[in-house]
Amino acid sequence: MQENFSLKAYNTFGVDAKARYFAAVNSVEELIKTLKFSNAQELPHLFLGGGSNILFTEDFQGLAIQLDLKGISEEFSNENQVLVTAQAGENWHEFVLFCLNKNYGGLENLSLIPGNVGTSPMQNIGAYGTEIKDVFVSCKVLNLETLKVETFDLEKCRFGYRDSIFKQEGKGKFVILEVTFKLTRENHVIKTEYGAIKTELENLGIEKPTIQDISKAVINIRQSKLPNPKVLGNAGSFFKNPTVPLAQFEDLKLKFENIQGYPNGNFVKVPAGWLIEQCGWKGKQIGNVASHKLQSLVIINATGHATGKEIFDFSTMIIESVKEKFGIELEREVNII
Ligand SMILES: Cc1cc2nc3c(=O)[nH]c(=O)nc-3n(C[C@H](O)[C@H](O)[C@H](O)COP(=O)(O)OP(=O)(O)OC[C@H]3O[C@@H](n4cnc5c(N)ncnc54)[C@H](O)[C@@H]3O)c2cc1C
Numbered sequence: 247m248q249e250n251f252s253l254k255a256y257n258t259f260g261v262d263a264k265a266r267y268f269a270a271v272n273s274v275e276e277l278i279k280t281l282k283f284s285n286a287q288e289l290p291h292l293f294l295g296g297g298s299n300i301l302f303t304e305d306f307q308g309l310a311i312q313l314d315l316k317g318i319s320e321e322f323s324n325e326n327q328v329l330v331t332a333q334a335g336e337n338w339h340e341f342v343l344f345c346l347n348k349n350y351g352g353l354e355n356l357s358l359i360p361g362n363v364g365t366s367p368m369q370n371i372g373a374y375g376t377e378i379k380d381v382f383v384s385c386k387v388l389n390l391e392t393l394k395v396e397t398f399d400l401e402k403c404r405f406g407y408r409d410s411i412f413k414q415e416g417k418g419k420f421v422i423l424e425v426t427f428k429l430t431r432e433n434h435v436i437k438t439e440y441g442a443i444k445t446e447l448e449n450l451g452i453e454k455p456t457i458q459d460i461s462k463a464v465i466n467i468r469q470s471k472l473p474n475p476k477v478l479g480n481a482g483s484f485f486k487n488p489t490v491p492l493a494q495f496e497d498l499k500l501k502f503e504n505i506q507g508y509p510n511g512n513f514v515k516v517p518a519g520w521l522i523e524q525c526g527w528k529g530k531q532i533g534n535v536a537s538h539k540l541q542s543l544v545i546i547n548a549t550g551h552a553t554g555k556e557i558f559d560f561s562t563m564i565i566e567s568v569k570e571k572f573g574i575e576l577e578r579e580v581n582i583i
Contacts, residue, residue, distance in 0.1 A: 334364020
């Protein structure tokens with residue numbers, strides 16, 4: 247256990263917040279022991295994965311727990327399916343590469359997403375036409391009230407767009423210990439429809455892509471579009487893409503004929519990046535914080551010296567200007583502490 251611990255290296259924004267106490271745990275037993283200690287001291291606790299979806303707006307006056315649970319196991323469930331279970335502390339992209347090396351399909355479109363496996367169900371991570379709910383079987387969690395292990399299946403997780411029970415009524419009540427995915431062993435489903443995957447495959451001269459080729463294409467696209475947090479502090483998309491009722495979208499279309507939208511039943515999903523760009527934020531810097539010049543949805547710690555409060559205030563200004571221009575209230579995707 248360490249005191250007055252800097253979390254700068256534990257969040258991809260590179261914000262220099264401090265935790266009153268910090269502990270790293272590498273087994274469930276250690277985790278339970280640590281939680282019993284913090285409960286006895288009446289200290290609030292906070293779990294740390296890769297720190298790629300978190301913004302510290304102030305120092306954390308409690309115990310920050312780094313989940314270092316490691317290990318991957320596999321079990322063939324039928325000729326074409328394997329169940330792969332990874333512990334919470336496994337790095338997500340390394341886990342994806344592990345599966346690709348074994349030629350297990352289903353995660354390739356989710357290549358290069360930062361963070362850890364244990365956090366992947368929190369917001370049902372997604373990219374390039376795939377979300378983890380598509381391959382999710384179950385996760386084991388520790389109930390923080392009873393300190394007993396429980397299993398959550400797909401239904402119980404209530405996955406939605408960048409959402410799950412762990413961000414809603416289950417918020418702060420569970421810590422995810424391990425996740426099991428069902429992946430294909432052959433007859434892989436190749437998804438090339440989303441984003442620039444097809445164009446990138448053409449650039450690579452690939453006509454009949456394998457899952458490894460899809461991963462390569464996704465990695466190339468991501469590297470060309472998104473800032474590397476090791477170079478420019480950020481947490482990926484700062485906001486969710488908002489969904490508005492069809493009638494509201496029709497009204498907006500009369501006023502803003504170029505507005506983009508993806509219909510889904512009686513609702514339309516509107517790209518948050520486009521809304522932000524229309525309000526003039528793309529590439530704009532105020533003090534230490536900026537909207538990225540290639541992707542306005544990404545807020546960056548432009549100088550490396552931004553405080554979490556500055557980043558939060560910058561995001562509030564964006565929310566206010568989008569609300570004023572379009573009447574749409576953006577929701578933050580990043581977890582604010
Ligand atoms: C450059 C960049 C690109 C990104 N691209 C994408 C993308 O394409 N798609 C996407 O969905 N996301 C994306 N993200 C966001 C982020 O990578 C994911 O949300 C990722 O799952 C966060 O994992 P983490 O381990 O870093 O979470 P952390 O930031 O460590 O934690 C996030 C939240 O979960 C809590 N938490 C952490 N571990 C656990 C646990 N085991 N049990 C319970 N609670 C826990 C934390 O307390 C915190 O509130 C991107 C981020 C960056 C920086």
